[in-house]
Amino acid sequence: MKRVLITGMSGTGKSSVIEELVARGHHAYDLDTPEWSQWVDTDPADMLTPAQGRDWAWREDRVRALLSKPGDGMLFISGCAENMRQLFFLIDAIILLSAPVATIMERLAMRSSGYGQIAEERQKVCQLISTIEPVLRKSADYEIDTTRPINATVDEILRIL
Template sequence: MTRILITGMSGAGKTTVLRELSRRGHRTIDTDHDGWVLPDGTWDETRMSALLEMHMPLFVSGTVENQGAFYDRFSAVVLLSAPAEILIERVSLRANNSYGRSTADQAEILQFILDVEPLLRGGATLELDGRRPVSELADELERLIRVSP
């Protein structure tokens, strides 16, 4: 079954596009919530393995250190990206998550853009511009569900 991972930096639009996909009736998991991420910042491998063994189309979002260990279980790994100034603006304004409001958080995000985003780009099968309208991003992600084996 088709499983799509949506990854990217904080503020790239992962939660927003996941919310739209859920609104359209798709099964979605935002690993930033509900205990998917362990205190060490990695996915709970047992729980993630069990999820990915389920036979249903699924969109998963998250960015964690051990996500690469699961890439072979996804039909596609989609990197949402946006320029640093857009990411910082978005995280400083969002109401659903306090991460990114402090100058220390923002400095960390800027460092992650330099250190982590290239790794995500290297593992991605597709990169989408997170500045695009959410409906367009969701349309493109739905196309992946329809064409993947």
């Protein structure tokens, strides 16, 4: 089974891509949910976290078990967590989703729930884009701009794989 990580900053469309992949019959999981990830305490002085003294981390045992399952076809996971690099050895391809800051801010402001719906969180995302996104870009095999419709983004993901 080919294991594909779809990553990116909040508001780039990771969850929407996973929903579309599931609708098309693919094995796909959004790891930015409490089932797969959790808030962990960090150094309050660390400015590279989404919340002061708190960071989002994968539940490594659960994600490792998911990525270790045998099977055919492709397995898609999406998310962005401080500890995801520790499981890169189980991942065959990494796709970075990106979008202009204005687009990301607009998407986050429209959320009815989840991270980024309040102004302080959007401001933090804006700050993190300049520091975290370049790190994500270095580990990515592909980058896709998500300013187009979601079905076109998913079509491109499937084409490049």
